[in-house]
Amino acid sequence: MQTLVLKGEEALKKGAELIRAGEVVAFPTETVYGLGADAFNEVAVRKIFEAKGRPSDNPLIVHIADEKGLEGLVSDVSDSAEAIMKKFMPGPITVIMKKGEKVPLSVTAGLDTVGIRMPSNAVSREFIRECGTPIAAPSANRSTHISPTNAEHVFEDMDGRIPLIIDGGESEVGIESTIVDASTDVPTILRPGAITAEMLAEVLGAVRTFSGKVVVAKAPGMKYKHYAPSCETVVAIGAESATKAYDDAENKGLSPVVIARSSTCAKLGGRTHIDLGESDVEICRNIYAALHRGEKIANFIVCEHFGNEGVCGSVMNRVMKSAGGKTV
Ligand code: AMP
Ligand code: MG
DSSP states (O other), rough: OEEEEEEEHHHHHHHHHHHHTTTOEOOOOOOOOOOOOTTTTTTHHHHHHHHHHHHHSSOOOESSSGGGGHHHTTEOHHHHHHHHHHHSSSSSSSEEEEEESOOHHHTTTTSSSSEEOOOOOOOHHHHHHHTTTTTOBBBBBBBOOOOOOOHHHHHHHTTTTSSEEOOOOOOOOOOEEEEEOSSSOOEEEOOOOOOOOHHHHHSSSEEEEEOOOOOOOOOOSSOOOSSSSSSEEEESSSHHHHHHHHHHHHHTTTTTEEEEEEETEEEEEEEEEEOOSSSHHHHHHHHHHHHHHHHOOOOOEEEEESSSHHHHHHHHHHHHTTTOOOOO
16 A cells, blocks of 8 residues: 655545545644544544554544534543543543443443543644544554654554555644543543643642553553664663763663753763753653654663653653663
């Protein structure tokens, strides 16, 4: 199969045609690129799992353009779900609610709940509107690889596997949506993201952050290896330990690279590095592109620990998985 990469009106028109014909299309969102299909078309949804090589017990997120899109998708909107939607949608958040009857079980991996997201990215919204149906989508990477934040990342993983990639430039947020389960009494964060626990607590009074044993695959990255570059990756706390990890790797004959914020890069004595910028927002936006670049130019990645506060905590949630938990 030939994989087209298109922009603008032409891309949206062609994308919507393909979706209506039961095909899979990659599209941009503010978080990461998604691999979408008509959420009500069981056969189309199965193609997503095939293209990604994703286990079928890992559910997808259903994307809508506006509140009208909720019709038929959910059977109950709890007070907390309502409050989250009012404050944070459209935006980088997914709310888990009780599913409607029409949603195929392949979308929810057999669960009686469904994840709903309303992207703020203008291209995603136009695309979903043009399709005229909710779009089920996970991130547009091969299962376990790094999530894509531009069309080129998607092409590297999906060339020959899907008919079309809609190119909408770089994802502004850069990591996957915050996932909140609002189907239970106390809303629970299943995956941290750019909308933090503190921000949610302001609206909800209290949220639970996920901790404890994993029984079923409820949130990504808990049961499966995720966000992993193709080479060994470690996390280093501060410039000094990053430098040491780099030198140790080089002494073993490896070609290392350090991924860090600007002020840390300045302390690396000219060692090969990828500069993410200084602010938390820049670090979040650039982290996946840096991991993509890192695995290309090096065979050992040392990533700085950015701390566990606010959005950096969400970035570290991904980076620690990339590193398989390995800190030096
Ligand atoms: P991705 O963003 O590529 O990891 O794909 C969507 C993610 O949303 C999945 O990995 C799920 O963990 C999560 N998700 C979707 N629906 C549900 C649900 N009903 N309950 C819990 N998590 C969900
Ligand atoms: Mg994913």
